[in-house]
Amino acid sequence: xxxxxxxxxxxxxxxxxxxxxxxxxxxxxxxxxxxxxxxxxxxxxxxxxxxxxxxxxxxxxxxxxxxxxxxxxxxxxxxxxxxxxxxxxxxxxxxxxxxxxxxxxxxxxxxxxxxxxxxxxxxxxxxxxxxxxxxxxxxxxxxxxxxxxxxxxxxxxxxxxxxxxxxxxxxxxxxxxxxxxxxxxxxxxxxxxxxxxxxxxxxxxxxxxxxxxxxxxxxxxxxxxxxxxxxxxxxxxxxxxxxxxxxxxxxxxxxxxxxxxxxxxxxxxxxxxxxxxxxxxxxxxxxxxxxxxxxxxxxxxxxxxxxxxxxxxxxxxxxxxxxxxxxxxxxxxxxxxxxxxxxxxxxxxxxxxxxxxxxxxxxxxxxxxxxxxxxxxxxxxxxxx
Numbered sequence: 001x002x003x004x005x006x007x008x009x010x011x012x013x014x015x016x017x018x019x020x021x022x023x024x025x026x027x028x029x030x031x032x033x034x035x036x037x038x039x040x041x042x043x044x045x046x047x048x049x050x051x052x053x054x055x056x057x058x059x060x061x062x063x064x065x066x067x068x069x070x071x072x073x074x075x076x077x078x079x080x081x082x083x084x085x086x087x088x089x090x091x092x093x094x095x096x097x098x099x100x101x102x103x104x105x106x107x108x109x110x111x112x113x114x115x116x117x118x119x120x121x122x123x124x125x126x127x128x129x130x131x132x133x134x135x136x137x138x139x140x141x142x143x144x145x146x147x148x149x150x151x152x153x154x155x156x157x158x159x160x161x162x163x164x165x166x167x168x169x170x171x172x173x174x175x176x177x178x179x180x181x182x183x184x185x186x187x188x189x190x191x192x193x194x195x196x197x198x199x200x201x202x203x204x205x206x207x208x209x210x211x212x213x214x215x216x217x218x219x220x221x222x223x224x225x226x227x228x229x230x231x232x233x234x235x236x237x238x239x240x241x242x243x244x245x246x247x248x249x250x251x252x253x254x255x256x257x258x259x260x261x262x263x264x265x266x267x268x269x270x271x272x273x274x275x276x277x278x279x280x281x282x283x284x285x286x287x288x289x290x291x292x293x294x295x296x297x298x299x300x301x302x303x304x305x306x307x308x309x310x311x312x313x314x315x316x317x318x319x320x321x322x323x324x325x326x327x328x329x330x331x332x333x334x335x336x337x338x339x340x341x342x343x344x345x346x347x348x349x350x351x352x353x354x355x356x357x358x359x360x361x362x363x364x365x366x367x368x369x370x371x372x373x374x375x376x377x378x379x380x381x382x383x384x385x
Contacts, residue, residue: 007069008082008159008192009034010055015064017050024050026216028064032209037186037193039203042213042239048196050216052162055194056085068160084158088165090149092137098124099133102151116155123151126185143174150185161186163195167202179206200240204228212236233368234284243286244336246365250281257362258283259307264333269307269362285367287360292338294326296348297355308365310336310358314350326350328358 010032017025025047032038040048053059055066057078065072073081092101099120100107106116124130127147137145146166153161166182167175183206186193197203203210204224211221212235219239220232228242237243246268248260258277260268270285277283297311312328315335319325324345328336338358350356 006159006191007034009069010038010160010192010194011067011070012051012055013065013067015051015054015061015066017047017054017059018062023216025054025061028216028218030211030218030221032192032194034069035190035192036208037183037195037206038209038211039195039197039207040211040213041197041200041203043198046213047216048211048213049164052085052164052194052196055081055160056083056162057081058085079156082159083162084153084156084160085162085164086149086153086166088168090137090145090169092145092148092152094137097134097136098129098140098148101137101148102155104152105155119155120151123154124148126154126188127151127181141174142170143178146170146174146178147181150182154185154189158191160192160194163193165196165198167197167199175202182206204240212239214239229288230366231286231368234286237286237368242290243288243366244292245284245286245334247282247284250277250279250283252279253277262333264310264330266310267307268365270365270367271362272367283367285365287365289325289337289339290323291364292340292358292360293344294328294338294340294350294356294358296350297357308360308362312336312356312358314352314354314356317350317352326356328356 012028012030015025015028016023028051040051042048050059054061057073057076060074065074067073068081078084093104096104099117102123103116103120106119121130121133124133127150129144129147129151132140132144137148140148167178170178179202182193195206204227207224209221210224210227212219212227214235220227220236227236228240231237231240231243234245237245246262248262248268250258251261252259256271256273257269258272260270260283262268270283310330312330314326315329316327317324321342323339323341326338326340328338330336336358
């Protein structure tokens, strides 16, 4: 059993997990700090739930080791590790009251009825469910059941709480409320939360550390702000959804700027400062959707001498309240998206089918790591181009 300190730091060291010939997780290295809120984010099948189960002790790594508070936990039960898991299906006992559902784990450990009910009531108060203590699960809403499941997972006083898609069963309104509630409880209790999700906005809303995964590997692990504003490759940029990926070949380098001929014929000027680039090398980068202006195209063509401008046709328009998402279809290449402030959009509203010109600033283009000097894009970027 681990030491009795409440340190919830997790270290995943060279961990791989295979199921027969399939590699679910490959050579993973990750540190999740004590008292941190970490979200494992990625599409279905990327390995995030496998990681959660290995931390919990429900699966054993094929190679590598997992450490909690600096101590290897291979072979230890979840109780010995000091972890607890909240599953996607809340699995509350339908015939037991809310109070008895929360207190059940303590009953199995031999705690007196008075003691387990006292602790259960304390936790119900933390999740704002104390007035429902005598109700049955069927008498609760989905959000209320989720809070009870959270309290039940916390009753054993774990150092690490593992949450497997905890909000997926809730409607949009409840998801928004409950993700704030999870963050509040985590801060209040001061323990490590590891939260699996496939929803980008959910991850960046609650997490200190966002880990973006693909095919059993970590593509980027960083703060929510860094993941959103500075993705390290094309996969992360596309998956997070706030960026448009740009790619092309360097034509010239002048006064801290490179001019790039895009794959779709557009020409781009990118501010690179003192970094060195070679003519003919390939660059892959991105531009944030909210850094783009869009206007109706006059004459139906991009001016021949204009850089950082892209001609296309409006494919879709989605009103998002504070902004309008405008999807532009290009003659070649993938769709290009601009998030236009609502007041700017409705000043001269666009319609589906309009020919438009999108423009952006050279200083707003982010160049991905490993896409210059060597003359080729990163493996993750090239795989999606």
